[in-house]
Ligand SMILES: NC(=O)C1=CN([C@@H]2O[C@H](COP(=O)(O)OP(=O)(O)OC[C@H]3O[C@@H](n4cnc5c(N)ncnc54)[C@H](O)[C@@H]3O)[C@@H](O)[C@H]2O)C=CC1
């Protein structure tokens with residue numbers, strides 16, 4: 001089987017390495033020789049890893065998607081374009097496709113899947129969610145008979161790496177990000193990681209598969225970690241919490257109907273919570289089903305080799321399907337109905353800065369009460385003329401929390417409202 005590789009960055013180069021190292025044993029196990037025949041790059045003269053055969057490099061995409069000898073196209077370039085058009089062109093020319101491109105899939109998966117079905121070829125994407133963790137296939141195949149209620153966890157390695165370093169070494173945000181970039185975890189544009197877009201794309205893909213619905217990137221409520229400060233992290237640590245970027249996909253009862261809640265947000269978790277011990281670029285995902293109960297998937301969610309391992313599994317699957325003239329089973333999906341954020345409930349962490357004067361705390365507490373938000377605890381830290389107040393609340397509606405912050409902003413004594421965070425129980 002001949003493979004055309006689109007992109008030779010972290011994941012592409014690691015894929016070549018795995019094939020060089022494991023090619024013989026793969027052949028022994030599947031009875032098929034896998035061979036990379038061309039590699040699409042942007043720059044022929046860029047320095048490559050020593051195992052890359054530079055004679056395979058080309059800058060002409062057409063020489064891969066138009067090559068009738070190539071059976072499987074592996075897309076590991078990222079971006080929507082030209083990845084989308086090259087994937088579609090490959091399918092139309094009878095090739096199966098393996099991609100790690102979650103940003104693309106979260107926007108265009110359903111049309112790409114439809115095309116694959118029309119032409120009788122596969123599109124596999126195990127690497128797109130939680131890197132090397134075999135999660136997509138578990139949901140698609142092993143758990144397809146389950147009625148799942150919730151899929152939740154940590155699905156972005158870069159932000160988890162940054163948060164781990166901020167908590168454990170008090171490393172500055174920028175320094176931790178630079179390390180994550182050096183280690184090959186971050187997206188080409190790291191804002192995708194920091195603003196939660198990467199996790200949101202993964203949440204859309206996961207919930208589409210887990211719940212049999214068409215969930216797209218724009219259906220996901222998304223908040224990232226770029227506004228988090230060292231003070232938030234310090235408060236969390238001192239009170240026995242860890243801050244994590246959580247992706248949560250759940251069935252929710254809303255006005256007599258079942259809806260989906262799909263969101264990504266930074267949250268304070270008790271240090272004893274199982275997700276709190278997920279460090280660095282590791283990911284962990286809990287899946288809850290009616291019959292199977294609770295499952296936990298844990299492993300390396302980012303990095304060249306773990307991600308390329310998932311790509312390799314998909315390539316082998318695609319190769320075997322081509323060999324036997326079969327394709328992956330197709331799953332039907334309904335349009336999604338998402339629950340409005342306002343209706344969801346949570347405990348909250350709220351940090352504000354106020355004038356340090358008599359009566360201010362009483363006014364602030366009154367606002368919380370009038371908006372229906374009950375305060376569980378409060379800490380005041382003096383800052384000269386001003387003070388930082390940090391509240392932990394009991395469970396309240398998101399809508400009530402927004403009303404509280406709006407009303408607080410009207411008070412003369414309130415200098416600054418930091419973003420609020422959700423708090424997840426143990
Ligand atoms: N790095 C990771 O841990 C993971 C990455 N992914 C996904 O895998 C894909 C690749 O990621 P990385 O290898 O980390 O990125 P990367 O930036 O290291 O590599 C991408 C390569 O593709 C090349 N490229 C981009 N557009 C091109 C074009 N039009 N023509 C020719 N070459 C082009 C770039 O020059 C670069 O060398 C992305 O979709 C990413 O989201 C998925 C899971 C984990």
Ligand SMILES: N[C@@H](CC=O)C(=O)O
Nearest residue numbers: 156157158185187302
């Ligand atoms: N940038 C992503 C890479 C894997 O999907 C991450 O950090 O998780």
Ligand code: NA
Nearest residue numbers: 126129131133
């Ligand atoms: Na995976």
